Amino acid sequence: xxxxxxxxxxxxGLLFFLLLLAVRLFYLQIFQYNFFSxxxxxxxxxxxxxxxxxxxxxxxxxxxxxxxxxVDSCVAWPYLIRNKTEVINHLTYLLGIxxxxxxxxxxxxxxxxxxxxxxxxxxxxxIKVLHLPGVGLVKESKRFYPEGDLLWHVLGxxxxxxxxxxxxELAYDDLIRGxxxxxxxxxxxxxxxxxxxVTVADEEGKPKNIVLTIDKVIQHIAERExxxxxxxxxxxxxxxxxxxxxxxxILAWVCYPTSSEEEWKRTPELLNNPGISDTFEPxxxxxxxxxxxxxxxxxxxxxxKYFCENxxxxxxxxxxxxxxxxxxxxxxxxxxxxxxxxxxxxGLRMNKEKFYQFISNFGFGxxxxxxxxxxxPGLLLLNQHQLTLPILCxxxxxxxxxxxxxxxxxxxxxxxxxxxxxIVKEIRTRDGKVLRRYTPVPIRRVISERTVSTTTEILEDxxxxxxxxxxxxxxxxxxxxTGTAQKxxxxxxxxxxxxxIASFCGFFPLPQPRIAILIVIDEPQTQDYWGGSLAAPVFAxxxxxxxxxxxxxxxEEKYAQIKGTP
Amino acid sequence: xxxxxxxxxxxxxxPGLIILLFYVWQQIQVVLWGYKIESVQKxxxxxxxxxxxxxxxxxxxxxxxxxxxIAKEKLHMEPAKDNVIIILPSR
Numbered sequence: 001x002x003x004x005x006x007x008x009x010x011x012x013g014l015l016f017f018l019l020l021l022a023v024r025l026f027y028l029q030i031f032q033y034n035f036f037s038x039x040x041x042x043x044x045x046x047x048x049x050x051x052x053x054x055x056x057x058x059x060x061x062x063x064x065x066x067x068x069x070x071v072d073s074c075v076a077w078p079y080l081i082r083n084k085t086e087v088i089n090h091l092t093y094l095l096g097i098x099x100x101x102x103x104x105x106x107x108x109x110x111x112x113x114x115x116x117x118x119x120x121x122x123x124x125x126x127i128k129v130l131h132l133p134g135v136g137l138v139k140e141s142k143r144f145y146p147e148g149d150l151l152w153h154v155l156g157x158x159x160x161x162x163x164x165x166x167x168x169e170l171a172y173d174d175l176i177r178g179x180x181x182x183x184x185x186x187x188x189x190x191x192x193x194x195x196x197x198v199t200v201a202d203e204e205g206k207p208k209n210i211v212l213t214i215d216k217v218i219q220h221i222a223e224r225e226x227x228x229x230x231x232x233x234x235x236x237x238x239x240x241x242x243x244x245x246x247x248x249x250i251l252a253w254v255c256y257p258t259s260s261e262e263e264w265k266r267t268p269e270l271l272n273n274p275g276i277s278d279t280f281e282p283x284x285x286x287x288x289x290x291x292x293x294x295x296x297x298x299x300x301x302x303x304x305k306y307f308c309e310n311x312x313x314x315x316x317x318x319x320x321x322x323x324x325x326x327x328x329x330x331x332x333x334x335x336x337x338x339x340x341x342x343x344x345x346x347g348l349r350m351n352k353e354k355f356y357q358f359i360s361n362f363g364f365g366x367x368x369x370x371x372x373x374x375x376x377p378g379l380l381l382l383n384q385h386q387l388t389l390p391i392l393c394x395x396x397x398x399x400x401x402x403x404x405x406x407x408x409x410x411x412x413x414x415x416x417x418x419x420x421x422x423i424v425k426e427i428r429t430r431d432g433k434v435l436r437r438y439t440p441v442p443i444r445r446v447i448s449e450r451t452v453s454t455t456t457e458i459l460e461d462x463x464x465x466x467x468x469x470x471x472x473x474x475x476x477x478x479x480x481x482t483g484t485a486q487k488x489x490x491x492x493x494x495x496x497x498x499x500x501i502a503s504f505c506g507f508f509p510l511p512q513p514r515i516a517i518l519i520v521i522d523e524p525q526t527q528d529y530w531g532g533s534l535a536a537p538v539f540a541x542x543x544x545x546x547x548x549x550x551x552x553x554x555x556e557e558k559y560a561q562i563k564g565t566p
Numbered sequence: 567x568x569x570x571x572x573x574x575x576x577x578x579x580x581p582g583l584i585i586l587l588f589y590v591w592q593q594i595q596v597v598l599w600g601y602k603i604e605s606v607q608k609x610x611x612x613x614x615x616x617x618x619x620x621x622x623x624x625x626x627x628x629x630x631x632x633x634x635x636i637a638k639e640k641l642h643m644e645p646a647k648d649n650v651i652i653i654l655p656s657r
Contacts, residue, residue, distance in 0.1 A: 063625075150631075188597075
């Protein structure tokens with residue numbers, strides 16, 4: 001009985017204790033569920049957030065132009081470093097950071113500091129081997145350019161955090177960069193990752209690949225040939241753009257100078273693409289536009305005679321000069337010999353409003369729709385001065401961008417149809433699936449086919465026996481126009497006698513042009529600064545190689561026979 | 567009504583035990599497969615990285631500057647002259 005009582009007390013004591021435990025368990029599991037489950041999740045699960053690798057940029061034939069790859073960045077947790085001198089001694093040499101700078105970084109009260117970002121793999125390996133406490137490597141993505149500086153201005157640059165700063169990298173930044181990848185990961189007691197449980201990033205947010213209209217081979221030809229002239233003339237800038245006339249697609253786009261990372265970080269303006277951001281007075285290359293207007297409005301004919309005043313013409317108090325003394329010239333000759341006086345006289349017949357509307361229709365005074373950041377609309381002001389039209393007719397008093405000028409020539413070559421210039425051909429997923437294909441966009445008809453025919457004939461003469469004779473290509477018919485413009489000096493408020501812009505714009509092969517090319521040489525430092533001497537030969541050299549590359553058959557029968565016979 | 571004997575009661579508990587064991591087993595399997603998936607994911611990342619590295623190398627080796635340099639310096643090639651006949655296929 002006595003034992004039974006004790007057993008009973010023990011039993012109830014234990015039962016009470018178990019009941020207490022059960023109540024406590026119930027309280028923790030039911031009432032405190034959210035709190036403890038979150039605590040458990042905090043210990044085992046974590047959200048890994050990382051930037052996606054930027055998409056690649058390809059040329060029209062799928063050749064790689066830009067690619068992102070993971071590289072190491074050297075970081076430090078200063079509070080973990082006990083022997084700072086040892087770390088400084090090792091890293092100063094390896095990272096090439098001055099001792100003082102490194103000392104400052106390691107003495108920082110911050111939890112985490114970047115020591116050097118995006119270092120070379122060989123240096124990363126050396127740092128890894130050292131096992132320095134409080135120093136580590138983290139992965140970051142970096143842009144790589146297998147073609148070096150090819151297409152430098154068009155591709156653009158990214159900053160250290162992989163945000164686009166210029167060119168395609170900036171214009172299509174959202175698509176190329178994609179959204180950051182967020183993954184909910186789980187780890188065990190030893191910190192070992194178990195597996196991804198939830199992936200937040202979806203296909204929509206993944207970085208896209210961009211396919212350009214650029215042809216790598218034509219780009220290479222253009223860069224090589226322009227560089228010869230750019231370096232020989234010690235010009236301030238040089239631009240060359242190649243466009244397919246029927247689609248408006250840009251096949252090559254070269255600008256000089258290019259700059260190093262240190263240079264553009266110091267002077268961000270160097271990232272601008274001069275082909276869209278720089279406006280210049282085109283000079284004689286612009287004469288084709290008033291010529292088109294005059295022919296379209298029946299203000300003149302190609303055979304009408306103009307007296308060119310033997311090289312000097314005074315109009316409303318200013319002196320208009322020709323580079324060669326000429327007497328009577330037909331309108332065709334006025335353009336072929338690039339007479340300013342002949343063109344100024346034509347300007348006197350024009351209606352200002354109608355002409356401005358005509359120029360606007362060609363795309364001058366507005367952005368072209370190319371989609372690149374920093375594009376200038378140019379400068380087209382409706383000025384009431386009597387001289388406005390005469391000087392506009394020989395390409396002064398208007399500011400154009402290189403792409404506007406080339407696109408206007410392409411419109412003439414494309415039977416009078418102005419096309420929107422295009423630089424991006426496709427947007428693709430990482431697997432190569434086409435998400436968007438850009439098709440040619442016709443803007444408007446700017447001139448009739450009759451005017452196209454006469455203008456092309458005149459431009460062909462300009463190359464055959466006019467100022468553009470050095471742009472001639474054996475066996476092929478070429479149309480084009482030279483330009484040599486004096487630059488306006490803001491200091492003296494006069495046109496400079498020493499600063500010029502030499503240019504040439506043309507298209508080939510006639511009678512069905514396929515390609516238009518513009519060359520602009522800004523401030524050549526040579527005695528010979530004429531467009532016909534500097535820019536036209538570049539055109540011929542590039543065009544000859546493009547013809548070979550694109551297998552364009554010659555127009556002349558004799559060449560066709562020779563080259564077509566094995 | 568006849569009372570169940572002790573072994574029969576165990577027999578009734580058996581399915582419950584099996585279910586419990588299966589639950590524990592599948593939880594362990596989930597973790598083990600998690601490790602495997604993680605390791606395969608690492609492998610995929612490694613090969614992705616290698617793939618990018620190789621694409622970059624191909625890009626460097628087929629870059630026109632490089633090709634031109636090899637053609638000129640190693641193979642002593644030069645641009646075709648005017649007297650070279652090129653057979654143009656009709657396009």
